[in-house]
Amino acid sequence: MTFSVASQQDPAFEPWLERQLSHSASAMLASISPVSLVKHRPGFGQTIRPLVGAVVASPVLGNYDPDPDYFFHWFRDSAVVIDALRLLYVERRIGDEALQHLRDFTRFSLALNGLDGRAVAAVQGRRARVAPELLQYLREDHDLARIHGDAVVAETRVNPDGTLDILRWARPQHDGPPLRALSLLRWVAGGHLDAALLAEVTPLIRFDIDFTLRHWREPSYDIWEEESGHHYYTLRVAGAALAEGAAWLEGLGDTTQAQRCREESQAVLRLLDDYWVDERDEQDDRDATRGYYRSRVLADDRPSPKALDIAVILSAIHSLGTEATHGPADPRMQATLERLDALFDAAYPINHGRAAGRGAAMGRYAGDVYCSGGAYYFSTLGAAEFCFRAAAMGGDARQWLERGDAYLATVRAYTPDSGDLSEQFDQRSGAQTSAKQLAWSHAAFISCASARRIAGAACQAPRGR
Template sequence: MKFISPSVAGLVSLLASHAIAAPGGNGDNGHGSHGSSPSSRLDKFVAAEKKIALQGVLNNIGPDGSRVPGAGAGFVVASPSKVDPDYFFSWSRDAALTMLMIVDEFAFSGDKKLQAKIEQYITSQAVLQTVSNPSGTFLPQGLGLGEPKYMVDGKRFNGAWGRPQRDGPALRAITLMTYSKWLMKHGQAKKAKNVIWPIISNDLSHGGQNWNQTGFDLWEEVNGSSFFTVQTSHRALAEGQQLARDLGVKCTGCDQAPQVLCFLEDFWNGNHLVANINTNTARSGLDGNTLVGPITVFDINASCSSPTLQPCHSKTLANFKALIDSFRSAYSINKNLTDNSGVAVGRYTEDVYYGGHPWYLLTTASAELLYDAIAQWKTQRFLAVDSTSLSFFKDLYPSIKPKVYKSNTKEFNSILAAITAYADSFVAIAEKYTPADGSLSEQFNRTSGAPLSATHLTWSYAAFVTMSRRRAGSFPPTWGSSRAASPPDDPAPPPPPPPRG
């Protein structure tokens, strides 16, 4: 695989040479609001909390984030918390997902201050890619790209950790490709090609080279093959292949995308998605990992039968029901909630971290997945119910049958109304347990609902912003899932499980 050492001096010069321009349009794709009425309590909460959440994110980004003094320019800090737990680091995964939200928010709003943060992030990542760390060096094989976290000034973190983690490079590539396509649309293709593509190319080379190697999952606990990592890696490689073609450059590693998509099929066990395979864990596999993946690869124009496992895919919906149902009896605060009501959602029922509690970002992610699915059904103008997804729909619309419901029918509208109400009920759970000041920690107590673990978690804030945008009917442009190559007939062998012990 080919790795390119970016010229940081040239990068800064080129970034500074382009005026920051606001995008055209509001990015709402004409889908309208999923809310009930502007005066409703939930609408008011979402509108107010979105502003708090976006500012909460900005407060945690260097160099001028008010809660993270000492953070370098463009470095996203996970949380200002330094004790119990110490999250005062920059994780590649959290940073990329946060900046993807910022890129989308910039495209929707045209806020030049957000674009300045994006530019700083690009510069910081060009440097970060070359930092030698415990996962390895940048050259010759790019092993260091699998390092999960760094100090907030960009220096290496030398402590023991779950290494490597392979989702960070894929997510950073997705974020930078999303911004590159905005630049191309606004007459700045040269900048996308000469400044940003070398960074993207390094991450895609890493993905193409390592997709069938095991690593630690997004919760940094399980060493194996992670559904989230594989699903997002496929998007990165498939999207990279298309962007490379548009820029007239070569994407080393992107030809592996069909193999990765084929591997994604292995996570379905016939009833639900198994979050981690090729591992020795004894857990059920029901895990919030499988919520975050589909909303990260969401494509407004994707088919619900796409093997990318979009939010509206039958397997995604069946998994959603199985996962959500697992939490109905797991937490005291979910007691007596009906099957058509949202619940507080955690990582997995066997979780023991801080006692195993619901997470804000997974509760809002549940709502976001449903808003995404609704938008996809509206876009394709029909909804297909089959034996796999039937149980999901029956909780919400008991008279539903396995068939195709077309958009010009009363039943179609009634089904979507029921799912919209279901999505809103997850937001209502988040509202119920959000403090009066709107601050979002990592978790909230399974019995009392009180916030706990890391305070002002950047990912919690970012997840709320993306959910609120989807609820309002604002969706990012297609990333090209419909143009992605199909899985091969003769797939590559999957990775072996890691050794015991």
């Protein structure tokens, strides 16, 4: 389908998009149930053999040499991947094997709920198997001993063999359960599941909704696993999961729980209204969108240099629903994207003097120092998807389509002919850095391409008077 200036200016754009989509589909699937891979962590006395249903963040083994070790099942990343798997299935790029992947993922996820860190902490000689220079990275017994019940799914990540992560890490993190619930609810809403699979998925959805009800008000670590506090992204996906969960529960006849979810979802949205940072001139208050949604509120409301964060934009596409506020059609959310675009346009050398038709390569927040410090594929693709979602929701659709294609053109410029996508492409050279073949990067491309098709169809559909 050709509908944008990218296609009109460069006839190779659409063929590239199709090729990359096919490659990203294959590359992402390599992270699901990677049972042929074995990960050795000799310094920690570990050999990890993934189980069916696990989703690794990257199937390319790294050991901070320099690529990081991403051979873990992240609750957040796996939910994003399973949602992208649904898109591949709906668009008939993958057959019924997608349903088997979903079944395996569900069983793996439910089994994790039975993990108990007290048993791990009680193992005699646990620390003796770890190389002395690595003991600083090993979790303390008391930290492991508290991991049981709800605390398991707040672990951020587990090993893909279904065991607890024994390394020090940022915990707890509360975005995984609501993201997983949203992903599964979309599978259900699409009518893709037979009665048997629906019966397996239902307990996991209920668990994730109940977890979100119990814990959304509590502080946790942000999407980047760096700061503890109350985070826009985590709250937004929690609110969306509760809203979608309420509709689902209503359909099951569980009206009491549905009403509770609905009330709590509304409470989340009211709280998020306070995350707006108003930067209007006191002498001129005509423009109501001069500001941005801050990404976090830390303890004692301390300021954070990460207040302006792409996580806010990602929340708008990961929690996409019917709400007018806190989504791509929200003028304040659009203003937040403007501020982020300006930030990275100025900060990243690869954005200076870029070719016509290319958008800014996007990162996470100002001053990022992780690996190359950005740019990130999922950030730039997230900005593109945001634009396509905004186009589908009305307004100046052509402008949003063009802008989304401009971000995609930048992704294309820094994607090798192989179609491989790492986590980052260097802000100075554009070379790929950090974890190779990041499942989230490929999932973001799949989701972005789907949003582009939806936007194109919506813009071409005849409109009533």
